[in-house]
Amino acid sequence: MFKIGNITIEHNTALGPMAGVTDLPFRLLCKEMGCGLLYTEMISAKALYYKNKNTEPLLETRKEEYPLALQLFGSEPDLIADMAKMLEDGPYDIFDLNMGCPVPKVFNNGEGSALMGNPKLVEEILTKLVKAVKKPVTIKIRKGIDDSSVNAVEIARIAEGCGVSAVAVHGRTRVQYYSGKADWDIIAKVKAAVHIPVIGNGDIESGTDARRMMTETGCDAVMVARRARGNPWIFRQINSYLEHQTEEKGPDYREIADMILRHAAMEAEAFGEYMGVLRMRKHVAWYTAGLPHSAAMRRKVNEAETLDDLKRLLTSDTLSSIIC
Numbered sequence: 001m002f003k004i005g006n007i008t009i010e011h012n013t014a015l016g017p018m019a020g021v022t023d024l025p026f027r028l029l030c031k032e033m034g035c036g037l038l039y040t041e042m043i044s045a046k047a048l049y050y051k052n053k054n055t056e057p058l059l060e061t062r063k064e065e066y067p068l069a070l071q072l073f074g075s076e077p078d079l080i081a082d083m084a085k086m087l088e089d090g091p092y093d094i095f096d097l098n099m100g101c102p103v104p105k106v107f108n109n110g111e112g113s114a115l116m117g118n119p120k121l122v123e124e125i126l127t128k129l130v131k132a133v134k135k136p137v138t139i140k141i142r143k144g145i146d147d148s149s150v151n152a153v154e155i156a157r158i159a160e161g162c163g164v165s166a167v168a169v170h171g172r173t174r175v176q177y178y179s180g181k182a183d184w185d186i187i188a189k190v191k192a193a194v195h196i197p198v199i200g201n202g203d204i205e206s207g208t209d210a211r212r213m214m215t216e217t218g219c220d221a222v223m224v225a226r227r228a229r230g231n232p233w234i235f236r237q238i239n240s241y242l243e244h245q246t247e248e249k250g251p252d253y254r255e256i257a258d259m260i261l262r263h264a265a266m267e268a269e270a271f272g273e274y275m276g277v278l279r280m281r282k283h284v285a286w287y288t289a290g291l292p293h294s295a296a297m298r299r300k301v302n303e304a305e306t307l308d309d310l311k312r313l314l315t316s317d318t319l320s321s322i323i324c
Helices: 024-032 045-049 053-059 077-087 112-117 119-132 152-162 184-193 207-217 233-244 253-271 273-288 294-301 307-313 316-323
Strands: 002-004 007-009 013-015 068-073 094-099 137-144 166-173 198-201 221-224
Touching: 013 233, 024 253, 045 053, 045 068, 045 077, 068 077, 077 094, 077 119, 094 112, 094 119, 112 119, 112 137, 119 137, 119 152, 137 152, 152 166, 152 184, 166 184, 184 198, 184 207, 198 207, 207 221, 207 233, 221 233, 253 273, 253 307, 273 294, 273 307, 294 307
Parallel strands: 013 221, 068 094, 094 137, 137 166, 166 198, 198 221
Antiparallel strands: 002 007
């Protein structure tokens, strides 16, 4: 258990926001598996201002998700503050500023991880954002833009000085994207430099990894992003190890099939059956990665257009004939 501002978070785990992945259905499944803190997919402050229709589904949430952080991205201080203030009466417990996204279309617009190259702008954004809302404000950052400009500690100190309530640190630079090994030392340095909670992110694949990161860095919680794709059980496994020092077994084939069908039904409810099944194709690839003959399963799933198609594929007989 840890706190961000006045928000108590039951488990020391967080689901990292991922565009096109951490939608409402997936967040709900991760919450069921014990994830402590959820984040929306990152939402453009500019898109909110212009009432972009594609942004509306990203704002949808359910009370079962509590506590939930709404993650904004942008580079205009007044606009970010105004959009957060506009949403403050909504069902969001925390406002998070994305300063970690490495993708070119975000970075080249001066947003996401590009902000780490402009500490003065970061200070202006965070000062106005914290003043604009009464709810806690957090940030998600990287080690730096590249190895010649590692400044996570500087940015974290600026954030704390502006009244930010917590910082999540991904131990890779923007240039690294998601390759190479995450630098946990930078997480430890940030933790030593500030008094607000620090959430560590990078290379958490198991409960033992989570415990080791918390022991080595002193961080208050761990964030899992890509390793949660197709594996919402990871939060149950991490919580079990952190809280009881017990190793949880991974899911068997039947559990995986049942989770895929539940996930698909929730996607269909949220986005319509055809789009829901279409959106599940990447999820099924993640759920079945590493299983025997999973490539055959993916090929068949990519032909599915209805929930019934998926159900037929995932009956015990069909499943066993493909992946066993």
